[in-house]
Every structure is written in C-alpha cells, then in structure tokens.
Ligand code: FES
C-alpha cells in the first residue's frame with residue numbers, strides 16, 4: 001500500500017505492507033534508525049515519535065494509519081544547522097543517558113510533556129514517563145533534564 | 159503479525175458495509191489492544207476497518223444533564239477536556255489514569271468498551287453511571303452490554319457510535335494497579351445517582367460487575383464507614399498469579415472506600 005507521509009518536514013511516499021508498523025516505515029523504508037525498537041509490544045517507549053503533534057508509540061500504530069499525517073522523529077528535533085533541541089541539550093548536560101537506547105523515546109516524551117505542561121513538577125514528569133523504560137540510569141537524571149529544559153524554555157519564553 | 163486487508167472507513171455506513179464484506183474482520187479504533195493482540199497472534203482478522211477518519215465518531219457533547227462522547231474520542235482528549243473536567247471530573251480522572259501518556263493519545267473510549275477487557279477501566283464507569291451505548295442500529299444500556307470476558311452485547315458488524323453518561327451527583331474511581339503491567343488488579347467506580355448508588359468493579363471478575371450489598375449500604379449513608387466489612391464472595395473473583403481471590407476481595411473493599419472518600423471530597 002502507498003503511504004504519503006510528512007516526516008521531519010519532508011514529504012515522503014512509501015510502499016508498505018498493510019501490517020507494517022509506523023516504526024517499520026521509519027526505520028526500514030526511511031532508514032531513520034534513531035527511533036528504536038525496544039520491545040515491539042508497547043511497553044518500553046523507545047519507539048516514541050510525534051504523530052500529528054502528539055507522542056505515540058510507533059510500534060503500536062500501523063504505517064497505513066499514519067497516511068497523510070505529519071511525523072516528527074528524534075532526527076527532526078535538532079535545527080538544520082545541527083543545533084540541538086533544548087531537550088537534547090539538557091539530556092546531554094544532565095548526564096541523562098548511559099547506554100542511550102531509551103534516549104530518543106525519553107526525549108520525544110519530554111518534549112511532548114512540555115507541550116501540555118510547560119512547568120511540570122517532579123511527580124508530573126515521572127507520571128509522564130510511565131510509558132518509557134530505562135534500564136540504566138535509574139531515571140533521576142532524566143527527570144532532572146526535563147526539569148532543567150522546562151526552566152530554560154520558560155525563561156526564554158519559548 | 160499475519161497479513162490482512164486494510165480498509166479506511168470514510169463514514170459510519172461505509173465502515174459497516176466494508177465490515178460485512180469480509181469473513182473475520184475487526185474494526186480498528188485506537189489499536190492499542192488490537193494491534194498488540196495481532197502481534198501475539200491472539201487475534202487474526204482477515205481485514206481491519208480503520209475508524210480513524212470517521213469524523214462523526216469523534217464528537218463530544220457536554221451539557222448539565224449528561225455527557226455524550228464519541229466512540230473514537232481518545233482517553234487523552236477526555237482527560238484534557240475542560241468541559242468534562244468541570245461537569246464530570248470522575249470521567250477525566252479515570253481517563254488520566256489509563257495506560258500511559260502515549261497509549262492515551264491513541265486509545266479510545268469505544269475501543270475499550272467494545273473489547274470488554276476484564277481489567278479495563280471504562281466499563282466500570284459505564285456500568286456505575288448507567289451509561290447508554292449508542293450504536294449504528296440501537297441503544298444498549300450498560301447493564302445489558304457487558305456479558306463476560308471480552309464479550310459484549312454487540313452484534314458482529316455493530317459499531318459503537320457514542321456513549322452517553324448521565325450526570326451523577328458525585329462519583330469517583332479508584333484502582334490498584336499491577337506494579338508491572340499497570341492494569342487494574344482491582345478498580346472500583348462509585349457513583350451516587352439521582353435514584354440510587356452504584357458500585358462497579360473491574361479487574362476482579364470475567365468482566366465488570368456491581369456489588370449490590372455495598373450499594374444498599376451507601377444509599378443509607380454515603381460514607382466509607384458504611385461498607386466496612388462488606389465485599390463480594392471470594393468464589394466469584396479472579397484468582398491468578400497477580401492476586402488471589404481473597405486479596406482481590408480485600409482490595410475491592412479498600413478501593414471502594416477510597417473512591418467514596420474522593421467523591422465526597424470533590425463534591
Ligand atoms: S518498541 Fe515500541 S514501545 Fe517498545
């Protein structure tokens with residue numbers, strides 16, 4: 001089946017099987033391998049992307065369901081000049097990753113949280129990360145990075 | 159996941175017509191349960207009829223007499239709706255506690271009801287609030303809708319269009335989540351309606367059920383202390399690796415009291 005989809009501001013046209021997942025389309029058709037397949041069963045959140053403006057687990061959406069949609073993956077967050085998104089910057093500075101496998105999903109979830117809660121408290125951040133698993137860090141620095149990013153973005157009024 | 163035909167419905171009629179042209183099709187709502195079951199080959203439909211673009215299934219109507227929510231309204235839309243928060247905070251609170259943030263963005267009210275998972279949250283609200291399930295061909299009272307584990311009164315091609323929740327005087331939902339899966343080991347929805355009290359329990363039986371002893375006690379006095387010592391018989395409750403029937407009976411009593419307390423405090 002044909003899927004017309006905008007990914008990171010670029011209009012794409014892909015041929016997929018009806019059973020292909022959005023994560024398959026991103027990784028296999030478009031080679032955007034920053035979207036990680038951790039569990040493929042909607043548990044880990046490593047595959048989180050933004051679909052029409054909200055965070056979803058791309059392993060739990062069919063590619064054909066996303067036909068005509070607008071998708072942002074981790075590759076689409078940094079500026080064209082390579083300038084990191086404030087959330088990526090904060091993850092880096094706060095040492096919010098170790099192996100990095102969960103990181104794309106964590107960053108996409110963090111950005112999605114600030115969309116609805118620009119100044120989240122710790123409990124809100126932890127609740128928002130319920131669908132993202134990290135096996136390395138113990139979460140403390142991930143929560144800290146999201147808080148730091150929120151403070152900075154609020155200070156800059158973005 | 160086995161291969162299947164994919165059809166994108168444009169409106170309700172088209173959806174039903176497409177459904178009826180296959181042998182073993184399924185409607186695809188948010189897909190947060192169905193796609194997972196298909197990956198595990200617990201479900202093997204020959205076609206999926208995608209409801210994602212049927213605008214009429216996403217309507218919401220909030221007025222003082224009650225709330226009508228389209229079948230394809232997502233948990234997250236219900237959780238974030240100011241109108242729902244103002245009129246029936248028990249519904250937005252329940253929606254907020256389903257799955258996780260990403261699942262709530264996709265998962266839908268109608269999908270949850272049609273699936274009738276023994277541990278789903280929405281069936282408890284529907285039963286306790288005496289909701290009406292509006293389909294493409296009739297209206298079904300929640301009391302008649304849930305018939306067993308993954309079983310409902312829906313006919314094969316019947317499509318849930320919307321759910322009408324009448325206004326309650328006060329209500330609340332409280333659940334105990336499995337520490338790993340986060341599904342409700344036990345969830346209790348308590349509602350004080352114009353004409354009585356309803357206590358609906360999810361997670362503890364083959365499907366959602368009411369606890370009449372508690373309801374009668376709460377009509378006398380809507381206080382946590384009224385139901386002290388009351389719980390359903392163990393024999394009817396789920397007994398599995400997550401919790402024994404005795405433990406579930408205990409949890410029902412604890413979470414019913416928590417729900418009553420929060421209903422009182424919010425009102
Ligand atoms: S790969 Fe999608 S949630 Fe784990």
Ligand code: FES
Pocket residue numbers: 096097098099100101102103133134135136137
């Ligand atoms: S940094 Fe290794 S899983 Fe999170």
